Amino acid sequence: MQVTLLTLAEPNRFSIVELLKMGPKSVGEIVQALGxxxxxxxxHLRILSEAGMVRSRSKAQLRIYSLEAGPFQELDEWFDSFSILWEERLDNFEEYMLDYKKKEDS
Amino acid sequence: MQVTLLTLAEPNRFSIVELLKMGPKSVGEIVQALGxxxxxxxxHLRILSEAGMVRSRSKAQLRIYSLEAGPFQELDEWFDSFSILWEERLDNFEEYMLDYKKKEDS
DNA sequence: ATTGTATATACATTGACATGTATATACGTT
DNA sequence: AACGTATATACATGTCAATGTATATACAAT
Structure with a gap:
């Protein structure tokens, strides 16, 4: 997960990922699309590959890269676990102060 | 989004975020919990703060930090958009080759 | 075999950022 | 006012990773 985040944090790799989301692309197509x-x-593709986020297949001299689901699915689930943040009713700060008071009393 | 990813990519900040997911914490509590x-x-809290991922409130000399939903929600949605990867039936590579053939013909 | 096209690797340089450490600020207590 | 506790800032240092550039490899076509 750490690796996936670090890999995505680099802007060019982020762009590559967004491009590959549209579908598989050869290296040359990526070069042209992103400049x-x-x-x-x-x-960058090598780093993405080592992070398990893409795979490549050969068609003659072409290398066609495509996204691998695993790491994205993993992070999707991780971020899902934060949905408590925007669904929670009780303000967390109030909650903290209640706990704080409790500790003071004991 | 780029900023959020970069901020989370640092392991200590990742740990801080995971800790704050449990609820608000003072700086001292974080220091003790993470060593x-x-x-x-x-x-790190400053960087998280500048990324809009946490906020702090004062209680005497204490600074209580808590997570802010925004950036997490944004990334949650972004990763949701990748669910095509693990829900898609048609193999993307096959799809690419079909397009490829089409271009060759024209 | 030679040439052209597509892609990968190697290497030096630079810049950003995490870390260690010292110190400043803020607030409360006596 | 003086001291203790909690937190923030400043600064020097080292490390890692992105970039520029040159070159190597792989494959196809003639």
Missing amino acids: ISQPHVSR | ISQPHVSR
Whole structure:
């Protein structure tokens, strides 16, 4: 999870991921779409690959990259667990002060 | 969104966030729970604060930090948009090859 | 075999950021 | 006012990772 976050935090890789969300793309297509140098795209793809976020398949000299579900699903679930934040009714600060008072009393 | 990811990518801040998910905490409580030096906790909290991910309220000398929903909700929605990855039936690679063939023909 | 196209790797340089440590500020208590 | 506790800031240092650039590999076509 840590690795996935770190990998996504880099803006170019974020862009690559958003592009691949549309569907698989070859390296050249990514280079053209994003205007990043080819070596850098390859390097970012390598990092994404090592993070398990993409896979590549060969078609002649082309390498077609596509997203892998796993890490995204994992983070999706993690962020879901924060939904208490915007669904919770009782203000957390009030709750904290209640606990605080309790400790003072004891 | 970029900022939120970058902020979360740092392991100590990730830990702080997980801790605050349990409820508001003072700086001292965070220091004790995570075993990070106080200046570093304060600094990480500052970064989290600037990212809009936490807010603090004062109780005497204490600063009580709590999570702010916004950025988490935003990322939750973003990751939701990837659910096509694990719900999609048609293999994306096949799809790509179909498009590829189409371009060759034209 | 030679050439062209597509992609990957290697390496040096730079910049950003986490960490360690010292110190400042804020507030309460006596 | 003086001291203790809680928290924030400042600054120097080291590390890691992104970038620029050159080059290597893989495959296809002629």
